[in-house]
Amino acid sequence: MSKLLLIIKREYLAKVRNKSFVIMTFLSPILMVGMIVLIAYLTKVNDSEKRIIAVLNESDYFSTDFTTTESTSFIYFKGLDLESAKDSVLNTGYYGLLFIPDRGDLEIVAEDSYFYTKEAPATTVLDRLEDIFQDRLRQRRLKDLGVSAAEYAQMRDKFEINTATFAGEQNLKGINEIKAIIGGGFGYLIMMFIIIYGGFVMRSVIEEKTSRIIEVIISSVKPFQLMLGKIIGTSLAGITQFAIWIVSASLLLMVVLLLFDIDPSGLSRNPGLSANTVNAMTAVPSEMDTMQLYAAEIYQFPWALLIFSFILYFILGYLIYSSIYAAIGAAVDNETDTQQFIFPIILPLMLAIYVGFFSVFSNPHGPIAVGFSLFPLTSPIVMLMRLPGGIGEGGVPLWQLLCSIALLIITFIGIVWLAAKIYRVGILMYGKKPTYKELFKWLRY
Amino acid sequence: MDSILVAESVSKQFGDHVALNKVSLQIPQNSIYGLLGPNGAGKTTLLRIINQITYPDAGEVYFEGEALKPHHIALIGYLPEERGLYKSMKVGEQALYLAQLKGLDKAEAKKRLKYWFEKLEIGDWWNKKIQELSKGMAQKIQFIVTVLHEPKLLIFDEPFSGFDPINANIIKDEILELKSQGTAIIFSTHRMESVEELCEYIALIHNSEKILDGKLSEIKKAYKNNLFKVGVETPAESPLLGELKDKFEISSTAYHPDEGLLDFSVKLQAGEAKGFLAFLSEKADIASFVEMVPTANDIFIQTVQNRDIHE
Known part of the structure; x- marks a missing residue:
C-alpha cells in the first residue's frame, strides 16, 4: 500500500512539475478569458461603427419613426430634391439615403420608397428599416380592419398546450433539453478528462518504456501497482489542473469584466430594435414567468443524485478508459504507433456524446437513449445526460440506473484485468510493433 | 554447500516459444555465480522469474529454502540489462524513490545514498537531472540503487556495459567488496574475461536449457x-x-x-x-x-558448438 502511495506521489509530482503542464495550466485560463474578452471587444467595435443615414421624407408619414440609436443616427433633409440629396450624401460620406416620396397613400409611399447606398447595405440596417415600414403598414391595416393594438397582441398570442405528468406535476416545455444540456455538460467533462488525461497516462507509460526504467521499477513493485499508481497520480494532477482552470478562469473573467467594463449579458443580447410597438406586443411578462419556472425547475433537479452519480461514473469510466490507454502505451514503443489503437477508444466516447445528445434531447427514455446509458463504454456520459430527470416516475427507472452501474462495475473489473495483462507483458517487449493478434496472444502469457 | 537460491526444473513458454526448459540451478551463499549463454538463450527470462517479474509455468524457485514470495523482493537487488532512469527527474530524488520502493525508509535511504555518493565520488550530482548525465554516470547511479538496500542476493545483467575501463574497474572492485561482505551475486554476461576474473561458479544456458554448470575451476579441469x-x-x-x-x-x-x-x-x-x-x-x-588451461571463453564456444552439432 505504501508503495502505491509512493508511486502516486511520484507520478503526481512528475506531472505537476512538468514545464509544459505548468504552462498549460496557467496559460489556458488566460487564453480562455482572452478569447472571451477579444470576442466581446470585437463585437463592441463592430457595433460601435456609427452609421449616419440621411432621410429625405416628402410624405406625411414617418416623421418620428427614425430614432437615433447607438449605432445608427438619422438626419432629416428638408427642401432638397432627390438628385441633390443623393449628391450631398455621396459627398458627406453618410451611410445611405432613405427616400420616401409623397404618393398620398401609405401603401404606395412604402412601395415607392428607396434606400440608396454605395454598396449593398448591411442586413442589420436593412432589417431595421424594413421593420419600421412593416410596423407602420401593419398598424394601418389593423386600423382599417378596426382592430386595436391590444386586440392584435391577443391575436398574436402563441398557443401552448398544457402538459402534465399523471402525478399532476406541471411539465415545462424545453425542460428536457435543459436537462440534457446540464447532464451533457457533466458527460462532456468526463469525455474531455478521459481524452486529455488518458493520453497523459499513455505517454507516461511509453516514457517509462523508452527510458528503460520499467524493469528496474517492476523488480520492486507489481506491474499492476505501477499501472494503478500511474493512473491515480495522473488523474489527481488532472483534477488539480481542472480546479485551477475553473477557479482562475472565473476569477480572471470577473477581473477582466470589471476592468474593461464589459456587460456579460451584452455578449448574448442581440443588438436590434429597442422596444417599439411590435416588441411591446409580445408578452414580456409571461416570458419572465417562464424563466422563473425554469429556474425553479433547475433548482429542483436531483442535484445530490447528479453529483453522486457524476463522481461514481467519472471514477469508473475514467478508470476503464485510462487502463486501456495504459495498456496501449505498454504495447507500443513510441507514440506514432498508438494511432491504430486510439481510434477504437475515441469512437465510443464520440458516439456517447453525439448519439447520446440527440437521442436524449428528443426523448430521454427512448430505446437508443436507454441502450446507450446501459452500454458500459458509453453509459458514464449518456446516463448522466438522462439523470437530471431524476429517478423513478418521470425519470430514469431505478432498475436501469442500477443495471447500468452494475454493468459498468463488471466491465471495469474485466477491462482492468485485461489491460493489466497486456500491460504486464507489453512493458517488457521492445522493438515489436504489435498487432491486435499479438495483443490477444499476450493475454495468454 | 548452502544455497541462497535454488531453481528446480523451471520452465517458461511464451506462446509457441519455449524460453526456459526445465532449468535447475543452485546458487551458493556468498559466491559469484556466472550465468552465461548466447543471446536469446533464456537468461533474462530466468532472471525475471527470480525477480518475480514473470512467473514460471512449471517448476519452483526457493530463496533460502523458502518458496519465492513477494517479500523476498526486498532481499534481492536486480540490475537489468535494459536499464534506465527517469530522464527529467533529479538524481537524488530518483535514487530516493527507487530505494523507497525497495522498502527502505526515507531517512535511512538518504543516509546510505550519501555514503555511496561519497564513495563513488559523485556527491555533487544530487541535484542534477538524469538527462544532464552521460551514460556511464547514469550507470553508476543505477549500480548504487541496485545495492542500496543491502540485499542478500545481487543480480547483475551485463553490469559493465556502458562503462569505460576505469569505471568498470571501480564497479568490479565494489562487486568484489560486496561479495567479501557476504552477498551472493549472480552475474550474467557475455564478457568472458570478467567471468574468469570474478566467478567461482558458472552455468551455461543455451537454447532454453542449462547445458553446463558447476565450479569454474572444476569445469576447467574437466575441459583440460x-x-x-x-x-x-x-x-x-x-x-x-x-x-x-x-x-x-x-x-x-x-x-x-x-x-x-x-x-x-x-x-x-x-x-x-x-x-x-x-x-x-x-x-x-x-x-x-x-x-594450456582452457579459458571460460573456450569452454563457452566449445560447449555451445558441440551442442549445436549434436542437435
Whole structure:
C-alpha cells in the first residue's frame, strides 16, 4: 500500500512539475478569458461603427419613426430634391439615403420608397428599416380592419398546450433539453478528462518504456501497482489542473469584466430594435414567468443524485478508459504507433456524446437513449445526460440506473484485468510493433 | 554447500516459444555465480522469474529454502540489462524513490545514498537531472540503487556495459567488496574475461536449457586437454624436433632463428610430464613450460558448438 502511495506521489509530482503542464495550466485560463474578452471587444467595435443615414421624407408619414440609436443616427433633409440629396450624401460620406416620396397613400409611399447606398447595405440596417415600414403598414391595416393594438397582441398570442405528468406535476416545455444540456455538460467533462488525461497516462507509460526504467521499477513493485499508481497520480494532477482552470478562469473573467467594463449579458443580447410597438406586443411578462419556472425547475433537479452519480461514473469510466490507454502505451514503443489503437477508444466516447445528445434531447427514455446509458463504454456520459430527470416516475427507472452501474462495475473489473495483462507483458517487449493478434496472444502469457 | 537460491526444473513458454526448459540451478551463499549463454538463450527470462517479474509455468524457485514470495523482493537487488532512469527527474530524488520502493525508509535511504555518493565520488550530482548525465554516470547511479538496500542476493545483467575501463574497474572492485561482505551475486554476461576474473561458479544456458554448470575451476579441469606450451633454446630446429616427434605428440611448432627459440605444444597424459621434462632438459635449455588451461571463453564456444552439432 505504501508503495502505491509512493508511486502516486511520484507520478503526481512528475506531472505537476512538468514545464509544459505548468504552462498549460496557467496559460489556458488566460487564453480562455482572452478569447472571451477579444470576442466581446470585437463585437463592441463592430457595433460601435456609427452609421449616419440621411432621410429625405416628402410624405406625411414617418416623421418620428427614425430614432437615433447607438449605432445608427438619422438626419432629416428638408427642401432638397432627390438628385441633390443623393449628391450631398455621396459627398458627406453618410451611410445611405432613405427616400420616401409623397404618393398620398401609405401603401404606395412604402412601395415607392428607396434606400440608396454605395454598396449593398448591411442586413442589420436593412432589417431595421424594413421593420419600421412593416410596423407602420401593419398598424394601418389593423386600423382599417378596426382592430386595436391590444386586440392584435391577443391575436398574436402563441398557443401552448398544457402538459402534465399523471402525478399532476406541471411539465415545462424545453425542460428536457435543459436537462440534457446540464447532464451533457457533466458527460462532456468526463469525455474531455478521459481524452486529455488518458493520453497523459499513455505517454507516461511509453516514457517509462523508452527510458528503460520499467524493469528496474517492476523488480520492486507489481506491474499492476505501477499501472494503478500511474493512473491515480495522473488523474489527481488532472483534477488539480481542472480546479485551477475553473477557479482562475472565473476569477480572471470577473477581473477582466470589471476592468474593461464589459456587460456579460451584452455578449448574448442581440443588438436590434429597442422596444417599439411590435416588441411591446409580445408578452414580456409571461416570458419572465417562464424563466422563473425554469429556474425553479433547475433548482429542483436531483442535484445530490447528479453529483453522486457524476463522481461514481467519472471514477469508473475514467478508470476503464485510462487502463486501456495504459495498456496501449505498454504495447507500443513510441507514440506514432498508438494511432491504430486510439481510434477504437475515441469512437465510443464520440458516439456517447453525439448519439447520446440527440437521442436524449428528443426523448430521454427512448430505446437508443436507454441502450446507450446501459452500454458500459458509453453509459458514464449518456446516463448522466438522462439523470437530471431524476429517478423513478418521470425519470430514469431505478432498475436501469442500477443495471447500468452494475454493468459498468463488471466491465471495469474485466477491462482492468485485461489491460493489466497486456500491460504486464507489453512493458517488457521492445522493438515489436504489435498487432491486435499479438495483443490477444499476450493475454495468454 | 548452502544455497541462497535454488531453481528446480523451471520452465517458461511464451506462446509457441519455449524460453526456459526445465532449468535447475543452485546458487551458493556468498559466491559469484556466472550465468552465461548466447543471446536469446533464456537468461533474462530466468532472471525475471527470480525477480518475480514473470512467473514460471512449471517448476519452483526457493530463496533460502523458502518458496519465492513477494517479500523476498526486498532481499534481492536486480540490475537489468535494459536499464534506465527517469530522464527529467533529479538524481537524488530518483535514487530516493527507487530505494523507497525497495522498502527502505526515507531517512535511512538518504543516509546510505550519501555514503555511496561519497564513495563513488559523485556527491555533487544530487541535484542534477538524469538527462544532464552521460551514460556511464547514469550507470553508476543505477549500480548504487541496485545495492542500496543491502540485499542478500545481487543480480547483475551485463553490469559493465556502458562503462569505460576505469569505471568498470571501480564497479568490479565494489562487486568484489560486496561479495567479501557476504552477498551472493549472480552475474550474467557475455564478457568472458570478467567471468574468469570474478566467478567461482558458472552455468551455461543455451537454447532454453542449462547445458553446463558447476565450479569454474572444476569445469576447467574437466575441459583440460593435457596440452602444454613449451619453449626451448636450441641453435637449430631439425635434430631436436625430430627426436621429440618420435617420442611425444607434438603440434604447432614454430622456430625463431634470430633468438634461437623453438616453440611447440605437446600433449602429455597424467604422469608423463616428469619424463618429458627430464628428456628435454638433457637436449636443450627449457625457456618455458606452461599448461594450456582452457579459458571460460573456450569452454563457452566449445560447449555451445558441440551442442549445436549434436542437435
